Amino acid sequence: MSKSDDMPRGAAERGPGAGSDSPGKMEAVPHDLTSRPRAGSGRRAFLGGVALGAAALGAARPARAADRTEISFASAKFFGKETVAQVVEMYNSSQGRVHVSYDELPPPSDSTAVHQLLVQQLARRNGSPDVFTQDVIWIAEFAGAGWALALDDEFGAEVRKDYFPGVGAACTWGGKLTALPWFIDSGMLYYRTDLLGAAKVPETWEELVKIAEAAQKSGGARFGFLWQGKQAEVLVCDLVSFITGNGGAILGPDGKTVLLDEEKTVAAVEFMRDTITGTKISPQDVLSWDEEPSRRPFTGGQAAFLRNWSYVYTIAQDPKVSSVVGKVGVAPLPHFAGGQSSACLGGYQYGVNASTKKREAALDFVHWMSSPATQLHFATELGLAPTRAAVFDEPALAKSQPFMQTLKPVFVGATPRPVTPKYAQVTLVLQSAVSRALAEGNVKQALSGAKERIATIVGS
């Protein structure tokens, strides 16, 4: 059934912008799909479900489109005005060689479930799904397990040139490009323009503490600064930006040296604890808060500063949810004196199954999905920020997502979390140790303990 061998390889039309790398031709995007019933509802095309059942079976598929190469695509659920399923259908109707059946995984809020389902499918090494999407922290793990196809032959130096530097680095494992960026997100600083007064937007943590304390004293805000300290992945995201903002690191560039008990790292974690127990600009509750619990007091007008992802901005501007409409600004996260602002890189990437039996078709699909035009479409219709820096300058983006365009400088400084195939184990140790350090106070001891455990994990 596979026609991969004789499929025309000439990367003829890639992306709805008809092969051009200029994303300016968005008019070419077929919009016939918007007439689909319940468009934008997150409801997936029913046919997709049937095809999924067949694809999962790995058995004979329905005879429709028999002249097309059938591939499967598994991704976490994202939606905005449109759904991922609709974008996949755009690809299907844009060409006649490949047909993609889409397998929708749970939403990224159930990220561990997405991870689990992907791992279970990939571990069978039977080529299904042919293409998948992955959180930035799984890339090294999937590559290390040999599940992700190296894409260097297809996407050479171009990738590192066109994409944000942090993303390019995160997609590389063992010197090979094993993932292709889809959309980007990163941690950033939200501030209340009305509480800033005469002060300028803080660039260092020291400045932030001063402004936050002043806002608390004057009664303008109950809380100075909110962040996320729940014993979960988000704690590591916060941790990375504090540590890198002080010039420290968790792992050395070799991925084996653990730098967790270096002076700069310890100082950064001491600072995190100090926001709770010393300067008291953060309530102790941050130790159990993840994204949403920390977001609510901020949009409720109770806090001066918040660290969070880009999703907060739209909510802060929605009068139904927010009491601070028009009073919120966004900036790169502060750094420590002598350090550099750094934000924790988030977002999802494409990957091609190393066991795929339809390599050519899969690559064609990934080319289309990662093209500038498709990225622009994801940005305007699903609100997913492009990973290609150039797409941020598109007039269409400025028109429909003006806020997203202003984030470009934030994304430029996004830093990946430690890149190691053992990341999943490393992060569990980090979460436990840093939570302990923050709750109980013995930072140096907790980090040294974690250092030893992580060294055993990455060293072996």
Add this chain to the structure above:
Amino acid sequence: MSRVAAAGGAITRAPPAFAIIRTRRIDWPPLLLLLPTAISLGSVCVYPILGGLWLSLHNTMLATRENRFVGWLNYRTLAADPDFWSAWRHTLEFTAVSTLAETVIGLGMALLLVEWFHGRGLVRAAMLIPWAMPTVVTSKMFGWLFDGQNGLVNWMLRSLHLIGGNIDWYGSPNTALGTIVIADVWKTTPFMALLLLAGLQTIPGSLLEAARIDGAGAWQAFWRVRLPMLTPILLIAAMFRALDAFRIFDLVYVLTGGGPADSTEVLSTLTYKTLFSALEFGYGSALATAMFATEAAIALCFGILIAQSLRRQER
């Protein structure tokens, strides 16, 4: 002795059930009636459970592609793993406290709701609300209600002047597990109350009446008639509750993620993280098997008690 009141005039003292069976030939194979159940349980549970046991003897780790038979190595690692024992203790504490609280509160509710009073139907329906609400909602809802800053519980306690400042329910290692117990008790007490209520309702009124004529007060009637008759179903309900509480996952995962400082890490969350975050399938399966073994021990204790109480009742 029969508890079936609805049998009308047929309430007589039943001869011990198995005396009959021992003396007479069974002329139909009861195993045939068990067959559908055997198929159902076998197809869904036997394969994964045996697979898990087998996997726990390997060092299967997807990230490193290791997959060797290592015998008891995982169990030896487990016995020396402080994280495991800490989670094991948290889980047992949680199970004991929440099962006990649910049994006592559930029994109280059932005793109240078995009596007739105006509006009883409404109260019975209201009692079931916590259990009928979707779990995905209640776990998030408890995050809200017990939020340390804007939570309704702190607000009410402050309004009633029971506390001076806010309590940081989930953010402090001292209170986090206790708060999760409260959430679990709220959510699952109706399960106990419902089963106990059904049990209470089948106690013949004539027995209570007889106790009353003998001059027993309500308190004595409870201890002498109701509780002994209720014991088997009480133990069965408590056993299922304990087995379920031991596998607590959602509440912990949503509310605290196991923190702060691992103070709420239970076996399910530890196993889940090991299996599906760290992808250590071998060691994760050993953890799962250890859970299974602990649960089997709990079930065995209950099983013995249940068998005793049934035997006592049949006498």
Add this chain to the structure above:
Amino acid sequence: MVAGLGLRRSGRRNAFFFAGAAAIVLWSAGPFLWQLSTSFQLDRALVSPTPSLIPHPFILQHYLNIFSVKHFQFYVLNSCIVAAATTLLCLGLGAAAAYALARLKLRRRFGLLGLILSVSMFPQIAIVGPLYLLASSLGLLDTYLVLVIIYLALGLPLVIWVLFGYFQTIPEELDEAARIDGAGPLRILLLVIVPLSVPCLVTTGLIAFIAAWNEFMFALAMTSTIAHQTVPVGIANFTNLYYVPWGDIAAASVVVTLPLVLLVLFFQRRIIEGLTQGAVKE
């Protein structure tokens, strides 16, 4: 604890019951009332310094939203089908098994009961994975069937144990009498045992129903389209990236909780009270 007899028809009794009933209602329904109120409020009211139960402004936006934008009715329908099928099968298979066990020799039956129970002892998080692969290779992913099969197995142990406990107390002579009349085991079960056990069947049925109705982990893994996803997955799907639309979730939980509560109200009046009139004379 002082419930009942001694205090009958006294003023103290009424006061006692009133206090007890009020406590139960407050404890059980309090958080639900808060959800109800939240479902009519704007999300930003949630962090106001003085919470109010009376919505102001009062809005229906959340209800409109879940039905017209999020198609919540599909999830509800899926849940109804899965939970109803699970309940009926659980009761049918469970009653048959419990009856067989209640009439077996003691030693053997506790062995079998223990075996059945062992299913409830293995951590569910550990069986999701293998079952997902099994369902995938059988082509059962994203079907009602796979959910019913799993929920049936998860629900059966409880149903069997509880029914077993009750069947134990049904006098053996009733079986005997029917057997002498020439009835087979299945007929005895259907015509003698089941009619006597309706209150218990309703209770265990309710438990099986709600368990299937609320199950999340398996539903999340096994289904992937709105054609088969159940209510809990539907509610989880409300979350976009990290944002939890709390008003919508509150509305959804009211929508799925109220009918269940009304169902209970209806059942407990019609069946439980009717059948136990002889037992609890008041």
